[in-house]
Amino acid sequence: MNTKSTINYQEIAKELNGIETTTNSDRLTKLSLDYYHFSPILTEQLQNKRGELAAFPTTEAEVLKIALICVKYKIPLTVRGAGTGNYGQCIPLEGGIILDTSKMNQIQWLKPGIACVQPGVKMAAFDKQARKIGWELRIAPSTYRTATIGGFIGGGSVGMGSVNYGQISDRGNLRRVRLVTLEETPQVLELEGDRVQKVLHAYGTTGIITELEIPLAPAYPWQEIIVTFDDFMTAASFGQALSDSHGIVKKLVSIHASPIPSYFPALKNYIPQGKHCALLMVSEYDITPFQDLVQEYQGEITYSKTAAEAAKGTSLLEFTWNHTTLHARSVDNKLTYLQTFYFTLERLEKLYQQRGDEIMIHLEFLRAGDKAVPAGLQLIRFTTGERLNEIIRDRESQGAFIANPHVYTIEDGGNKQVDPQKVAFKQQVDPYGLLNPGKMRGFRE
Amino acid sequence: MNTKSTINYQEIAKELNGIETTTNSDRLTKLSLDYYHFSPILTEQLQNKRGELAAFPTTEAEVLKIALICVKYKIPLTVRGAGTGNYGQCIPLEGGIILDTSKMNQIQWLKPGIACVQPGVKMAAFDKQARKIGWELRIAPSTYRTATIGGFIGGGSVGMGSVNYGQISDRGNLRRVRLVTLEETPQVLELEGDRVQKVLHAYGTTGIITELEIPLAPAYPWQEIIVTFDDFMTAASFGQALSDSHGIVKKLVSIHASPIPSYFPALKNYIPQGKHCALLMVSEYDITPFQDLVQEYQGEITYSKTAAEAAKGTSLLEFTWNHTTLHARSVDNKLTYLQTFYFTLERLEKLYQQRGDEIMIHLEFLRAGDKAVPAGLQLIRFTTGERLNEIIRDRESQGAFIANPHVYTIEDGGNKQVDPQKVAFKQQVDPYGLLNPGKMRGFRE
Ligand SMILES: Cc1cc2nc3c(=O)[nH]c(=O)nc-3n(C[C@H](O)[C@H](O)[C@H](O)COP(=O)(O)OP(=O)(O)OC[C@H]3O[C@@H](n4cnc5c(N)ncnc54)[C@H](O)[C@@H]3O)c2cc1C
Numbered sequence: 108m109n110t111k112s113t114i115n116y117q118e119i120a121k122e123l124n125g126i127e128t129t130t131n132s133d134r135l136t137k138l139s140l141d142y143y144h145f146s147p148i149l150t151e152q153l154q155n156k157r158g159e160l161a162a163f164p165t166t167e168a169e170v171l172k173i174a175l176i177c178v179k180y181k182i183p184l185t186v187r188g189a190g191t192g193n194y195g196q197c198i199p200l201e202g203g204i205i206l207d208t209s210k211m212n213q214i215q216w217l218k219p220g221i222a223c224v225q226p227g228v229k230m231a232a233f234d235k236q237a238r239k240i241g242w243e244l245r246i247a248p249s250t251y252r253t254a255t256i257g258g259f260i261g262g263g264s265v266g267m268g269s270v271n272y273g274q275i276s277d278r279g280n281l282r283r284v285r286l287v288t289l290e291e292t293p294q295v296l297e298l299e300g301d302r303v304q305k306v307l308h309a310y311g312t313t314g315i316i317t318e319l320e321i322p323l324a325p326a327y328p329w330q331e332i333i334v335t336f337d338d339f340m341t342a343a344s345f346g347q348a349l350s351d352s353h354g355i356v357k358k359l360v361s362i363h364a365s366p367i368p369s370y371f372p373a374l375k376n377y378i379p380q381g382k383h384c385a386l387l388m389v390s391e392y393d394i395t396p397f398q399d400l401v402q403e404y405q406g407e408i409t410y411s412k413t414a415a416e417a418a419k420g421t422s423l424l425e426f427t428w429n430h431t432t433l434h435a436r437s438v439d440n441k442l443t444y445l446q447t448f449y450f451t452l453e454r455l456e457k458l459y460q461q462r463g464d465e466i467m468i469h470l471e472f473l474r475a476g477d478k479a480v481p482a483g484l485q486l487i488r489f490t491t492g493e494r495l496n497e498i499i500r501d502r503e504s505q506g507a508f509i510a511n512p513h514v515y516t517i518e519d520g521g522n523k524q525v526d527p528q529k530v531a532f533k534q535q536v537d538p539y540g541l542l543n544p545g546k547m548r549g550f551r552e
Numbered sequence: 553m554n555t556k557s558t559i560n561y562q563e564i565a566k567e568l569n570g571i572e573t574t575t576n577s578d579r580l581t582k583l584s585l586d587y588y589h590f591s592p593i594l595t596e597q598l599q600n601k602r603g604e605l606a607a608f609p610t611t612e613a614e615v616l617k618i619a620l621i622c623v624k625y626k627i628p629l630t631v632r633g634a635g636t637g638n639y640g641q642c643i644p645l646e647g648g649i650i651l652d653t654s655k656m657n658q659i660q661w662l663k664p665g666i667a668c669v670q671p672g673v674k675m676a677a678f679d680k681q682a683r684k685i686g687w688e689l690r691i692a693p694s695t696y697r698t699a700t701i702g703g704f705i706g707g708g709s710v711g712m713g714s715v716n717y718g719q720i721s722d723r724g725n726l727r728r729v730r731l732v733t734l735e736e737t738p739q740v741l742e743l744e745g746d747r748v749q750k751v752l753h754a755y756g757t758t759g760i761i762t763e764l765e766i767p768l769a770p771a772y773p774w775q776e777i778i779v780t781f782d783d784f785m786t787a788a789s790f791g792q793a794l795s796d797s798h799g800i801v802k803k804l805v806s807i808h809a810s811p812i813p814s815y816f817p818a819l820k821n822y823i824p825q826g827k828h829c830a831l832l833m834v835s836e837y838d839i840t841p842f843q844d845l846v847q848e849y850q851g852e853i854t855y856s857k858t859a860a861e862a863a864k865g866t867s868l869l870e871f872t873w874n875h876t877t878l879h880a881r882s883v884d885n886k887l888t889y890l891q892t893f894y895f896t897l898e899r900l901e902k903l904y905q906q907r908g909d910e911i912m913i914h915l916e917f918l919r920a921g922d923k924a925v926p927a928g929l930q931l932i933r934f935t936t937g938e939r940l941n942e943i944i945r946d947r948e949s950q951g952a953f954i955a956n957p958h959v960y961t962i963e964d965g966g967n968k969q970v971d972p973q974k975v976a977f978k979q980q981v982d983p984y985g986l987l988n989p990g991k992m993r994g995f996r997e
Pocket residue numbers: 141142185186187188189190191192193196197208226247248249250253254255256257258259260261262263264265266267309310311312314315316317427428429430433543
């Protein structure tokens with residue numbers, strides 16, 4: 108691979124003629140970074156990393172042209188969607204070209220149950236179109252308004268809808284991808300069925316996705332609701348019960364232990380101090396049985412907006428998943444987080460009791476394996492990296508699963524181990540190791 | 553209550569003027585019986601029971617008029633939908649009037665997500681209308697083509713769709729009912745929310761349902777598929793895996809151990825002798841990931857029809873749930889059945905190994921509690937009532953749950969115990985015990 112010094116990026120820009128590019132350093136700074144700063148550890152490691160040229164292709168042909176030049180000069184290439192990842196997924200560790208997909212934002216076709224899109228299509232914008240024919244995305248992150256579909260497949264995993272459809276890696280949640288390789292002679296490949304796993308959550312290390320076929324969910328009008336509780340474990344049990352209520356259609360079940368709601372000033376009129384709360388999306392058609400469930404758990408509904416009303420303001424979605432961390436950090440930037448699967452309420456209760464002052468528990472329910480399980484993003488009052496690792500090891504020893512968001516390689520985060528299938532595929536499609544170098548640990552080992 | 557001798561039903565027919573009635577004995581025989589004959593035990597007990605007059609109201613006002621007369625003369629009243637129940641639910645034990653709902657077959661309104669119907673609306677006919685606006689019933693029995701919605705709520709429990717929505721008794725699967733009471737002065741009541749439980753699976757002992765509000769499911773084009781397997785437990789594990797695949801939308805997961813498929817002559821070209829099979833309904837949009845799952849379990853797809861193709865012939869639905877028993881009995885009428893929840897594959901495997909020649913295992917997957925579980929209707933080679941009870945006790949002692957279909961009271965079947973809420977409600981709405989007398993054991997005890 109070439110190092111920074113030997114490449115003249117002005118010349119490269121010329122060779123890319125017809126494709127929009129920039130070498131403006133302010134823009135490159137913006138286009139090089141993501142939400143890595145949620146982690147004090149990643150902040151230290153990544154804050155100075157920069158790409159040297161950004162390109163904005165609009166078609167697969169232009170992507171191929173960029174790929175060709177990267178191979179020719181052995182220039183690192185890092186794909187960027189909206190740059191909302193939070194593990195530095197799209198931060199170029201070794202400089203080179205940033206391929207920004209934001210101009211590849213066409214919906215190729217849209218049918219009942221399934222759609223085909225370019226990678227830079229933003230999720231909320233997509234749903235606006237899909238809803239016209241009665242469908243919507245199955246799963247979307249809380250960065251729904253800004254994030255791209257390609258970025259979600261490349262770097263995301265879960266979100267609203269996961270209580271029904273699980274994770275994007277669950278079989279069936281991605282159907283087909285086209286991707287451009289960085290082989291000696293770059294080419295376009297198509298992967299279908301289970302083979303799409305090779306690019307899922309691969310941080311763009313196994314090819315540049317140029318088109319995706321994604322399954323859809325029937326669109327419901329989602330009522331947005333806040334329910335408050337006196338007791339945290341009652342709130343958590345309510346979340347489990349709602350997730351398990353097959354007769355009540357829902358999309359989001361997010362539970363917040365006090366004092367987390369105090370980090371949501373916009374919601375302060377709805378969540379009295381000291382209360383625990385559930386932030387929910389439930390089908391408008393199912394509100395009656397939902398109210399019976401709330402009553403059974405002695406919750407209080409303090410906020411309830413129809414889908415039409417909710418569309419006028421900020422969605423409750425933007426207080427859930429990793430947006431909880433965002434709001435908490437905007438009040439107290441000493442806070443960081445850990446992505447944690449508790450799996451059972453029993454384990455959750457034990458860990459809740461051990462939390463001390465250092466930890467605040469925030470749950471998101473999602474389907475995993477044969478059940479809906481409590482997982483979530485607990486907030487941690489950061490002191491040192493050692494202490495953070497100590498917490499991780501302790502939780503793991505008690506049977507929780509932690510997808511560590513304070514590391515930037517695929518394997519050290521959620522995947523936990525080198526995926527030989529992905530590594531072998533990378534060897535095939537990126538023999539020079541130019542794609543987002545340094546992010547797939549298994550490749551260089 | 554009056555006994556047969558003292559009432560002149562010709563006079564009653566006159567008093568009911570304006571309402572269609574019959575006292576023709578052939579018609580009364582037909583209108584008095586159901587599929588109780590699946591059980592050799594119920595056959596002995598119930599075959600001679602007859603109503604003495606059948607009435608065919610078309611409106612709630614007419615139902616009220618009939619109720620008034622039943623109370624005036626203390627005449628037993630048994631409601632009948634299509635009479636496809638199989639525990640003698642609508643067989644009048646003490647004669648009297650049969651109130652047949654088949655002329656109360658209007659859809660009152662139909663909106664996205666929810667509909668309001670008269671009780672005599674047939675399920676397949678309803679879906680034909682609902683599908684025009686993109687919706688369908690959440691759950692429907694294999695008697696879908698002929699059975700009524702009121703009869704399903706009054707006497708049914710599960711069916712296609714249960715793998716997604718569970719049982720009709722799960723909160724949210726019935727929203728509101730109107731019913732006519734048999735109080736001193738009969739009246740119309742409305743029950744909403746959890747209070748509908750008082751009429752659910754109550755065999756018409758707690759009021760005559762005159763209107764129901766039911767939630768709907770988004771309609772998919774359902775591909776009908778047969779997959780064959782060499783090994784039964786592989787077929788069962790495949791059924792569990794499909795039920796747990798959140799990324800694959802399905803409606804029916806029905807597994808049949810050899811030699812059950814030999815009772816399906818219509819399917820003999822698709823299921824080679826000795827093979828075990830899965831009869832399935834899967835969303836047409838999800839066939840690709842479905843095929844990957846089949847491959848993982850080394851199944852073979854031998855039959856696959858699109859929804860449009862399937863609509864031209866007999867649906868695979870009509871080989872599943874209790875239709876399996878129907879087909880088996882039409883070949884060998886010594887066969888009967890037991891409704892069994894295995895809950896786990898481990899327990900299923902143990903019971904499968906113990907089956908001997910007497911039992912053939914047929915599974916239906918449905919959501920129950922926090923999971924999709926294997927349940928089903930095992931076929932039993934009937935010898936004596938004692939032996940049948942021995943099998944039941946043995947299975948129960950191994951942790952299976954049996955809803956005994958060889959008894960005609962609510963409590964001795966699936967419910968297992970007297971439901972004090974239902975009994976109290978019956979005391980209120982039917983103080984003279986005229987509604988389907990003898991079916992609610994808790995009422996007279
Ligand atoms: C406040 C906040 C909340 C969040 N909530 C969630 C959440 O609920 N669920 C969740 O899963 N994530 C969440 N995230 C992470 C992130 O927002 C999502 O995963 C989002 O979908 C990423 O999309 P993006 O367009 O921003 O991708 P980017 O960050 O631009 O890219 C993500 C990764 O995908 C790769 N990539 C992008 N496009 C392509 C392509 N065309 N081909 C190949 N690789 C590509 C990139 O190289 C990078 O490695 C959150 C982040 C923040 C800051």
